[in-house]
Amino acid sequence: MINIFEVFLPQLLRYPNPNDPLNGEAAALLMRHPKEYDVKVKEYVQRYATKEAVDAAMDNDDEDGEDEEMSDIGSISEDEEPGHMDD
Known part of the structure; x- marks a missing residue:
């Protein structure tokens, strides 16, 4: 994990590959108009x-008063076992 955060991600952000984009619009802008x-x-x-943007986002989340689930793991019923399908 340390290698990912200290090496891979910084290099990915510094040297994006517009030939294999996740965001086609950003890749096109980089290739046609780099400035x-x-x-x-x-x-x-x-x-x-920025720290200020993150703090503001965190404040807005706190004001909503709702904790959103990031996955639907809680939707598995108690009688079902993960990876086990009934016939």
Whole structure:
């Protein structure tokens, strides 16, 4: 896990591969207008990846008063065993 966070992710963020994109719009912008891409990345960092943005998002989540489940594991009924299917 340390290798992923300290090596892989920083390199992935520094050197994106627009030839095999997850976000086609961002890849096209990087390939056609690299300066506009840089401006957009900086804008997104300010909006979503600063301590202030994270704190504000956390405050908004706390105000909602709801804890959302990140998975549906709780939906398995007690009489069902994971990986076991009834005939």
